[in-house]
Amino acid sequence: MDNAPILTPDPGPTASGLTSHELDAVRARRASLSRAASTLKEVLRTPQETGVPVRAGILLGAVVGLADVWATHSEQTGGPDGVLAQVLTDCPRLAPAIARLRREHVEVSVALATARRQLEALPADAGTDPATGVPALTAALTAVERHRRDGRTLLHDAYQVDLGLGE
Helix, strand or coil: CCCCCCCCCCCCECCCCCEHHHHHHHHHHHHHHHHHHHHHHHHHHHHHHHCCCEEHHHHHHHHHHHHHHHHHHHHHHHCCCCHHHHHHHHCHHHHHHHHHHHHHHHHHHHHHHHHHHHHHCCCCCCEECHHHHCHHHHHHHHHHHHHHHHHHHHHHHHHCCCCCCCC
């Protein structure tokens, strides 16, 4: 048994250039971001389906939820030890795409903060039409969806990693 392989929780880099832990963390962040964006989309869809304006407090809760998840995503992905730094090290040719994703971290944060301020200015039980009452929301949600798509493409371009159809 002296030659038996030693199994560790993280066996090291995979063929993708990322460890299995790093890929799992990417997938978890993406799933969390997807859930938060879906929650906001569902709230935004309510007035269209029911004809009843959504209460500002409910909309604010969904925006705060997405903003919190976005902040975590931005910090963990774009930080010095994040996946974007790793991709830049492994594939410097992708620097323009990485720079754009990092800019989007800031742009979406600003859009979500703007939407939050707009909603906080309303009484919590006030009805609002998100399409006209909080224009920053549509822009932020569109940017989050584009960012997720572009992040998936970046990882595929760098490592030929398929994050799955659910992404």
